[in-house]
Each structure stands twice: as structure tokens, then as C-alpha cells.
Amino acid sequence: MTVAETETEERIIRYNNAFTETLRELLLDDPDIFIAGEDVGRYGGVFQSFAGLNAEFGDERVVDTPIAEQAIVGLGIGAAAVGLRPIVDLMFMDFVMVAMDQIANQAAKMKYMYGGKATLPLTITTTGGAGLGAAAQHSQSLEAWLIHVPGLKVVYPSNPYDLKGLLVSCVRDDNPTVFTLHKKMLGSKGHVPEGLYEIPLGKANVVREGTDATIIAIGMMVGEAEKAAETLAEEGVNVEIIDPRTLLPFDTEAVVQSAKKTNRIVIVHEAVRNGGIGAEIAAQIQEEAFDYLDAPIARVAAPFSPVPFSPALETAYVPNAESIAEGVRGVLYRNV
Amino acid sequence: MATKQQSKISKAVLLDLHRRMVRIRLLEEAAGRLASEAKIPGFIHLYVGEEAVAVGGCVALNEGDQITSTHRGHGHLVAKGGQFKPMMAEFMGRSTGYCKGKGGSMHISDLDLGMLGANGIVGGGVPHAVGAAFANKYRKNNLITMAFFGDGSTNIGAFHEAANMACALHLPVVFMCENNEYAEYTPRERVMAITDVADRAVAYGMPGVIVDGMDVVAVYEAAKAAVDRARNGDGPSMIECKTYRFYNHAGVSAFGTPYRTDEEVREWMERDPIKLFEAQLELAQVLSAEEAQAIHDEIQAEVDEAIEFAEASPMPDPSTDMLTDVYTEAP
Numbered sequence: 132m133t134v135a136e137t138e139t140e141e142r143i144i145r146y147n148n149a150f151t152e153t154l155r156e157l158l159l160d161d162p163d164i165f166i167a168g169e170d171v172g173r174y175g176g177v178f179q180s181f182a183g184l185n186a187e188f189g190d191e192r193v194v195d196t197p198i199a200e201q202a203i204v205g206l207g208i209g210a211a212a213v214g215l216r217p218i219v220d221l222m223f224m225d226f227v228m229v230a231m232d233q234i235a236n237q238a239a240k241m242k243y244m245y246g247g248k249a250t251l252p253l254t255i256t257t258t259g260g261a262g263l264g265a266a267a268q269h270s271q272s273l274e275a276w277l278i279h280v281p282g283l284k285v286v287y288p289s290n291p292y293d294l295k296g297l298l299v300s301c302v303r304d305d306n307p308t309v310f311t312l313h314k315k316m317l318g319s320k321g322h323v324p325e326g327l328y329e330i331p332l333g334k335a336n337v338v339r340e341g342t343d344a345t346i347i348a349i350g351m352m353v354g355e356a357e358k359a360a361e362t363l364a365e366e367g368v369n370v371e372i373i374d375p376r377t378l379l380p381f382d383t384e385a386v387v388q389s390a391k392k393t394n395r396i397v398i399v400h401e402a403v404r405n406g407g408i409g410a411e412i413a414a415q416i417q418e419e420a421f422d423y424l425d426a427p428i429a430r431v432a433a434p435f436s437p438v439p440f441s442p443a444l445e446t447a448y449v450p451n452a453e454s455i456a457e458g459v460r461g462v463l464y465r466n467v
Numbered sequence: 468m469a470t471k472q473q474s475k476i477s478k479a480v481l482l483d484l485h486r487r488m489v490r491i492r493l494l495e496e497a498a499g500r501l502a503s504e505a506k507i508p509g510f511i512h513l514y515v516g517e518e519a520v521a522v523g524g525c526v527a528l529n530e531g532d533q534i535t536s537t538h539r540g541h542g543h544l545v546a547k548g549g550q551f552k553p554m555m556a557e558f559m560g561r562s563t564g565y566c567k568g569k570g571g572s573m574h575i576s577d578l579d580l581g582m583l584g585a586n587g588i589v590g591g592g593v594p595h596a597v598g599a600a601f602a603n604k605y606r607k608n609n610l611i612t613m614a615f616f617g618d619g620s621t622n623i624g625a626f627h628e629a630a631n632m633a634c635a636l637h638l639p640v641v642f643m644c645e646n647n648e649y650a651e652y653t654p655r656e657r658v659m660a661i662t663d664v665a666d667r668a669v670a671y672g673m674p675g676v677i678v679d680g681m682d683v684v685a686v687y688e689a690a691k692a693a694v695d696r697a698r699n700g701d702g703p704s705m706i707e708c709k710t711y712r713f714y715n716h717a718g719v720s721a722f723g724t725p726y727r728t729d730e731e732v733r734e735w736m737e738r739d740p741i742k743l744f745e746a747q748l749e750l751a752q753v754l755s756a757e758e759a760q761a762i763h764d765e766i767q768a769e770v771d772e773a774i775e776f777a778e779a780s781p782m783p784d785p786s787t788d789m790l791t792d793v794y795t796e797a798p
Binding site: 246 | 533557564565566567568569570576577578579583584586587588591593594595596597598599600601602603606612624625628629631632635636791794795797
């Protein structure tokens with residue numbers, strides 16, 4: 132299929148199906164790729180994100196593992212160190228914590244501490260985010276824990292098209308990458324071409340151009356920011372939206388450029404505000420563009436509590452279009 | 468017993484076992500000296516006393532087979548064929564070291580030799596052996612992987628997860644336990660309710676055997692059987708080697724410590740694996756005392772040369788070397 136063909140014809144599929152399709156095309160493309168994780172084989176994954184892959188590629192390439200996150204990541208590290216290109220799944224981002232030694236002490240540092248000899252083309256897939264009533268241990272957004280670790284790359288797609296291109300780039304990258312799906316977005320739809328294509332890691336996407344303020348939004352918050360932008364447009368406010376897509380390495384240049392243009396910044400993420408990636412992004416912007424800012428950088432993020440269970444609490448916990456719009460009004464001094 | 472066992476093993480293998488043990492011993496004694504003179508920075512975990520385990524294990528392997536290691540990794544790398552110059556340079560933090568001075572003693576490695584790295588996290592390397600073994604099985608390359616670990620690491624979750632996964636996936640791994648009776652500075656009986664680590668093997672569904680870890684031939688023979696089993700597709704095994712480190716967990720002291728008695732240390736030193744083996748080799752007329760001494764002298768000269776090389780080597784340059792090797796750059 133040529134690029135021209137994919138562009139002329141809108142092919143709308145779900146975020147989750149884009150993930151499965153990409154894995155399938157990658158498995159067909161490269162015999163060194165295998166997938167391992169809890170329930171990914173015969174059952175097809177708890178969200179059916181791996182559906183049909185075990186039946187098509189067999190137990191050797193789509194491997195059911197014990198519930199053993201350290202060993203799952205360790206399996207990927209050992210196999211990658213000797214030349215395979217593993218994709219290992221951690222099911223829920225909360226389980227990253229169970230495997231943190233293998234991720235942060237082992238995978239991320241191996242190249243450096245072994246003097247550059249180790250190459251680890253390892254992809255860790257997982258699902259983050261709240262909104263499904265999954266409570267405190269199945270809903271977290273832990274990207275800030277990961278971006279603190281030199282040696283990792285951290286990716287969080289906000290739509291099916293980016294999902295495919297970024298996943299291909301992660302799997303083909305020769306470094307350990309953590310690829311996060313948002314579990315509430317699994318059913319969302321978008322245009323996805325057939326066939327493999329790459330979106331470069333470390334490159335942000337300007338989702339919407341604007342002049343009055345910039346919203347930097349991550350994952351599911353990108354869609355909420357777009358809704359907020361519609362509301363704000365009706366109020367005569369023209370916002371720019373930037374989706375970093377890759378959180379590590381971070382596209383500082385893209386957000387600094389936007390800050391110099393709009394002079395007002397609102398950063399939106401689902402993780403708690405305290406110590407979140409918003410703090411890092413704000414620091415980078417003020418280092419590079421302090422003189423261009425017309426208001427303090429605002430952060431719209433979750434309150435400092437575990438993710439609550441009750442829908443009444445959870446709905447109020449996760450930032451949405453309304454709270455984002457309110458954040459933008461704040462940096463424009465329109466809500467006082 | 469020794470003579471009978473040796474009769475099954477070729478003279479070349481016996482001499483190889485001996486030479487590799489002496490290589491570890493002389494390198495380690497020199498490293499200890501240099502550490503006490505502060506010429507080697509950081510922590511140092513010497514392998515002295517445990518040589519028979521690394522050597523018995525690695526001589527049973529083929530070229531291309533992989534090993535994973537521990538904090539106490541110098542012996543594993545030497546046993547796998549590591550060279551003195553880049554090792555000594557790495558201990559001293561020089562840019563000519565195996566890890567360009569970025570890893571040091573605790574992360575000594577040579578992936579080209581299949582030595583997948585010494586590891587600062589107890590038990591942290593065991594899952595990597597499972598991953599490498601998975602890759603070997605996946606590629607049907609007839610290679611196997613040997614995981615070295617201590618008694619202490621069998622109490623940590625990563626070990627349990629890795630052992631279970633290796634058995635569940637029926638992978639070509641040999642689990643090689645160095646039971647030196649102390650988890651760092653704490654006696655085994657304070658932190659484990661069992662005496663023999665090998666008892667744990669049955670829980671994973673693999674055979675576990677116990678060998679005298681001061682008897683290199685016993686270790687080699689047990690390792691050979693486990694290696695053959697793995698290579699034949701019969702799955703993992705565990706070997707528990709009863710051994711002892713002559714020096715403390717870290718550093719170069721042997722005596723006068725509160726966690727073990729000097730008498731105990733001396734008793735184990737009487738069972739020095741190199742002395743025991745040299746006596747056997749002399750008795751079996753494989754290697755005379757004079758010939759053994761010549762080997763020591765030859766290796767000592769190589770150690771001395773490595774120290775000279777390391778001391779003459781440049782330190783890494785903060786302005787150019789700090790940020791390289793964090794990531795693999797796209798080709």
C-alpha cells in the first residue's frame with residue numbers, strides 16, 4: 132500500500148485495534164520480535180489488546196507468562212541483550228512499580244554501566260489512566276516516575292494514528308521504551324493507515340494552532356484539551372494545543388517555541404500535580420523562555436490523593452475539558 | 468574419590484580448571500591490595516575462596532553460552548575468559564576498562580564473551596539469565612545460560628520469579644548457587660529456615676543437587692550434567708555449591724569481625740580450593756608442584772602487566788564521556 136492510498140481513504144479503527152494490528156504487522160515484519168506477558172497468549176490480554184496473536188503466531192512468539200512482573204521485564208532484558216527485540220506487557224501501569232528494579236536499575240542502566248556494549252531493544256507496554264472505576268492500584272499515571280530515569284524512553288499516544296506510528300518506533304528503537312496505552316481510550320476511534328509507519332520519538336505534535344495560550348496535554352487529556360479549545364473559541368480565546376507524544380526524550384524546543392508565541396502556558400496531565408511531569412515541563416519552559424511569559428505557568432492535574440473508586444469521586448478527580456478551560460482562563464486572567 | 472573422578476576428565480580440562488582458578492585468585496589478591504591502597508575506588512567484593520564455583524561452572528560451558536553474575540563478579544568474568552588489562556583498568560575507573568570506567572568492579576562485564584554483567588542488585592541478574600535462555604531456545608541455537616547467584620539472593624522475589632518462569636517455560640538454564648553461608652554479614656541460619664538452598668529446587672519443578680564448592684572437579688561434573696540436561700532440552704536445574712568467601716562481603720579484611728569467628732575462617736581456608744586441587748593434581752601426576760608454581764608466576768606477571776596498563780591508562784573525560792552510552796543512537 133502506498134502512502135497516497137492511505138491518505139486518500141480514511142480508515143477509521145479503534146485505539147485498541149490499532150494496537151493489536153500494529154503488533155501483528157510487527158510480528159510479521161521481524162522474526163526477532165516476540166511478545167510476553169500475563170494473559171497475552173491464549174486469552175488475548177485482559178483488554179483483548181493481543182486478541183488472535185497467539186493463535187496466529189504460536190506459543191513461541193506470543194508467550195503467556197506467570198504473574199511475575201520482575202521476571203517478565205527481566206525476560207525481556209535478557210532476550211534483548213542477546214539480540215532479540217522483545218515486547219513485554221505489564222498490563223496495568225501500576226504494576227510498573229512491581230518491576231521497577233528491572234526497569235530502572237537494570238534495563239535503563241545496562242548500556243551505560245557496561246560501557247556501551249549492551250544494546251536493549253526492549254519495549255514495555257502497559258495501560259495507564261483512570262476513568263474505569265478501577266480504583267487506586269489499577270488507574271495510576273506514573274510517567275513521572277519513569278522520566279526520572281536516564282536510559283529509558285517513555286511514550287504516551289493520544290490517538291490511534293499516533294499509537295501505531297509511535298509503537299512501531301518504540302519497537303524498532305534500540306533502547307528500552309515504555310509505551311503506555313490509556314485504558315479509557317481503548318474504544319476511541321481514529322484514522323489509521325494499514326501497514327507499518329513510524330512517528331519519530333521525541334517529536335511533539337501541534338494538535339491545534341493558536342495565539343492566546345498554549346495547552347500542553349498528555350494522553351487522554353489531549354482530547355479534553357481539544358474540547359476545551361472549542362468552548363474557549365466561543366469566548367474569543369484562540370488556544371494552541373501541543374501533544375508531546377514522547378515524554379522522554381521531551382521535545383523542549385516545541386513547547387518553548389509555543390511559549391514564545393502565546394506567552395501563556397497550561398500543562399495538563401492525569402497524574403497528581405505534586406512531582407508530576409508538569410513540574411518538569413514548567414521548569415524547562417521558564418529556563419528557556421522566562422522573559423516571554425505573561426503569566427505564571429498553570430498546571431491542571433489530579434489532586435494529591437490515590438485514585439478514588441466511587442464514580443462521584445473519580446469523575447471529579449480526573450481533569451476534563453471544563454477544568455482545562457478554567458486553567459486557560461486563569462492564565463488569561465479572565466476568571467477573576 | 469578425586470583420583471577416580473579425575474580419571475574421567477581429560478588432562479587438558481584439569482589443567483584448564485586449575486589455570487582459571489589461579490587466574491581468579493591472583494587477580495583478586497592484587498585487586499584487594501590495590502583497593503586497600505585506595506588505588507581502586509568504591510566497593511570491592513572479592514571472589515577469593517569461591518574460585519571452584521565460577522570455574523567449575525564456566526569450564527562446563529561452550530563458547531557462546533551466556534552467564535549472569537552478582538556483585539562478586541570478577542571471578543565469573545575471569546572464568547568466562549575475561550582479560551586482566553580491561554578488568555584492572557575498569558576497577559581503577561579508567562577509560563580503557565571493560566565498561567570505559569562507567570561501571571567499575573560491581574558492574575564488570577563483557578557481553579562479547581557472553582558475560583551479561585555483574586549486578587549491584589542482589590538477585591537482579593537472575594531474570595536476565597531466563598531471558599537469554601529464552602532467546603537461545605527461540606533461536607534454536609543450542610546455547611544455554613548459567614545464572615550465578617548467592618544463597619542470599621534466593622530470598623529475594625526476583626529469584627523466585629525467575630526460577631519459576633524458567634521451569635514453567637522449560638528453558639535451557641542452569642541455576643548455580645554459591646552458598647557461602649552469609650548474606651552479606653548475616654549468617655544463613657538467621658535469615659533462612661532451611662540449611663540447603665537446593666531444597667528450593669523441587670518447588671519449581673527442577674532437580675537440585677548439592678556439591679562441595681571447594682572441590683572444582685565436583686562442581687565441574689555437576690555443572691556438566693546440568694549443562695547437558697539444559698542443552699538436550701530437558702529444562703533447568705539447580706546446583707548448590709557449598710563454599711566460603713575468605714574475605715568480608717566487601718573489602719579486604721578476613722579476620723576480627725563480629726559476624727563470623729576467626730576459627731571458622733581459618734578452617735575454611737584450610738579447604739582452599741586451589742590448594743586442594745593442586746594436591747590432587749600432584750598426586751595424580753598431572754601437575755607437579757614446580758609446574759604449578761610456574762603457572763602462578765606466569766599469571767602473576769600477567770597481573771602485574773595489567774596493573775601497569777591500568778595505571779598508565781587515562782581516566783574518562785567528564786566533558787566528553789559523561790553523556791555517551793546512556794542511549795543507543797539510531798544508526
